Amino acid sequence: MREDFSPSSAPDMESTEEEESTNYTNRELSPLSLHSFQFVQFVDPLPLLIDSFPALLRQKDIGNMKTVMSDMNSTPSSKRIHIGFFGRRNAGKSTLVNAVAGQELSVVSDVKGTTTDPVRKAMELLPLGSVVIIDTPGFDDEGTLGELRVKRTLKVLSECDIAVLVAEADTGLTSADNELLALFKKRDLPFVVAYNKSDLLSALLTTAANEICVSALHGNNIHELKELVGNLVKADDGKLRLVGDLLKPADIAVLVVPIDKAAPKGRLILPQQQTIRDILEADAMCVVTKEYELRETLASLAKKPAIVITDSQVFAKVAADTPQDIPLTSFSILFARQKGLLFDSVQGAKSIDSLKDGDKILISEGCTHHRQCDDIGTVKIPRWLREYTKKDLTFDFTSGGDFAENLSGYSLIVHCGGCMLTDRILKNRLNCVKDAGAKITNYGVLIAYMQGILERCVKVFGL
Numbered sequence: 265m266r267e268d269f270s271p272s273s274a275p276d277m278e279s280t281e282e283e284e285s286t287n288y289t290n291r292e293l294s295p296l297s298l299h300s301f302q303f304v305q306f307v308d309p310l311p312l313l314i315d316s317f318p319a320l321l322r323q324k325d326i327g328n329m330k331t332v333m334s335d336m337n338s339t340p341s342s343k344r345i346h347i348g349f350f351g352r353r354n355a356g357k358s359t360l361v362n363a364v365a366g367q368e369l370s371v372v373s374d375v376k377g378t379t380t381d382p383v384r385k386a387m388e389l390l391p392l393g394s395v396v397i398i399d400t401p402g403f404d405d406e407g408t409l410g411e412l413r414v415k416r417t418l419k420v421l422s423e424c425d426i427a428v429l430v431a432e433a434d435t436g437l438t439s440a441d442n443e444l445l446a447l448f449k450k451r452d453l454p455f456v457v458a459y460n461k462s463d464l465l466s467a468l469l470t471t472a473a474n475e476i477c478v479s480a481l482h483g484n485n486i487h488e489l490k491e492l493v494g495n496l497v498k499a500d501d502g503k504l505r506l507v508g509d510l511l512k513p514a515d516i517a518v519l520v521v522p523i524d525k526a527a528p529k530g531r532l533i534l535p536q537q538q539t540i541r542d543i544l545e546a547d548a549m550c551v552v553t554k555e556y557e558l559r560e561t562l563a564s565l566a567k568k569p570a571i572v573i574t575d576s577q578v579f580a581k582v583a584a585d586t587p588q589d590i591p592l593t594s595f596s597i598l599f600a601r602q603k604g605l606l607f608d609s610v611q612g613a614k615s616i617d618s619l620k621d622g623d624k625i626l627i628s629e630g631c632t633h634h635r636q637c638d639d640i641g642t643v644k645i646p647r648w649l650r651e652y653t654k655k656d657l658t659f660d661f662t663s664g665g666d667f668a669e670n671l672s673g674y675s676l677i678v679h680c681g682g683c684m685l686t687d688r689i690l691k692n693r694l695n696c697v698k699d700a701g702a703k704i705t706n707y708g709v710l711i712a713y714m715q716g717i718l719e720r721c722v723k724v725f726g727l
């Protein structure tokens with residue numbers, strides 16, 4: 265199969281996945297402001313830029329640059345802890361969200377159903393760190409519109425790492441609250457119950473370890489609530505790393521990063537940045553090279569690298585140029601492992617050998633990037649799968665936050681690396697796949713399998 269994957273027609277999974285954020289950061293920028301930003305980005309950029317070119321800049325450019333700079337410097341959303349506030353209408357969710365955030369994010373009123381759509385805000389919140397706070401519509405909403413809102417709330421549930429159930433201290437838990445608690449438990453979602461409006465009680469309730477009485481209106485116990493949530497964040501911290509756990513201090517990791525037309529201008533993409541960061545955190549060294557310089561790079565190193573990590577699109581060349589005694593893997597395989605999907609993805613990839621004519625395959629992408637004409641998800645993977653299996657397969661596609669509601673008709677789900685999705689969302693998707701008795705794999709794992717190098721690429725993980 266290897267010759268079917270020439271670099272020019274090869275997959276660009278790692279490059280395409282972050283396009284949503286590329287579009288996002290570039291969306292509002294004029295060429296002037298983008299160029300200026302790149303020029304000064306390493307030297308406390310904004311004052312210098314504004315002082316140096318006042319006549320060239322309009323207020324809008326300055327505002328846009330502030331947005332871009334904070335985007336480029338801030339923790340990616342998929343890496344932030346997502347904390348959702350759920351509960352009945354009027355329980356005080358929005359008031360509590362505002363109290364926790366220390367700012368007016370959500371509109372508050374005594375009219376039931378004031379919050380009609382989820383409100384999200386990424387922020388740095390002591391003692392929690394980088395978080396996304398999400399306010400939701402009331403879970404007991406009624407009527408057709410109400411049902412739609414409840415559906416949206418459920419969708420938020422699947423993106424949360426931690427849930428705060430906002431109940432009313434003077435009423436206690438209602439059936440809607442109990443329904444929410446059952447959903448948290450079913451999804452294995454860590455949660456805290458905040459009994460709000462405790463100022464209306466003459467004495468505080470006796471609470472369990474993950475419960476607390478608060479008054480959002482008067483700011484009582486808000487810090488304590490944050491600490492309680494912080495404990496859940498800490499308990500969730502023992503996650504798998506990308507690659508750092510495979511490296512010793514002073515080890516060398518070689519990253520192969522193709523710079524082709526699909527690569528964003530002037531920067532590396534998110535999976536590459538995150539891998540470099542993880543290597544540095546392991547006190548190891550990182551050498552970044554393109555596929556054409558890999559042989560020379562390896563030859564010039566005084567000691568054997570501990571691992572070579574490549575973009576999937578140049579798998580074949582990199583596998584050929586990397587001596588067999590050096591462990592080899594790809595960015596997408598590292599991400600599949602970190603997100604807990606590697607084992608299932610390997611099994612899913614192998615299952616393509618038993619596909620039959622008429623089998624249905626779902627290709628699902630985590631972001632809604634701008635599609636290129638030879639798009640990896642919608643064009644290349646279907647083509648390669650048909651060529652590899654020689655079967656008459658049919659394909660469905662989803663992108664962004666949507667994931668098919670009924671998965672039972674699919675023989676295989678092929679998911680992107682999910683760098684824009686939280687671990688929680690991916691875990692939920694994996695559970696949906698398992699509940700439906702279907703199989704799942706990811707772009708990079710599938711491509712490595714079709715190229716005959718999967719075994720080599722997952723050997724380093726003992727698979």
Ligand SMILES: Nc1nc2c(ncn2[C@@H]2O[C@H](COP(=O)(O)OP(=O)(O)OP(=O)(O)O)[C@@H](O)[C@H]2O)c(=O)[nH]1
Pocket residue numbers: 351352353354355356357358359360371372373374375376377378379380400401402460461462463464478479480481482
């Ligand atoms: N006494 C008291 N009232 C509160 C407290 N927190 C919120 N309220 C009041 O409860 C009412 C509803 O508050 P919201 O924050 O809008 O409630 P919500 O849960 O977001 O409601 P929906 O958006 O409709 O789902 C408002 O009148 C708030 O002032 C509290 O701690 N004590």
Ligand SMILES: [Mg+2]
Pocket residue numbers: 357358359370371372378379399400
């Ligand atoms: Mg509200």
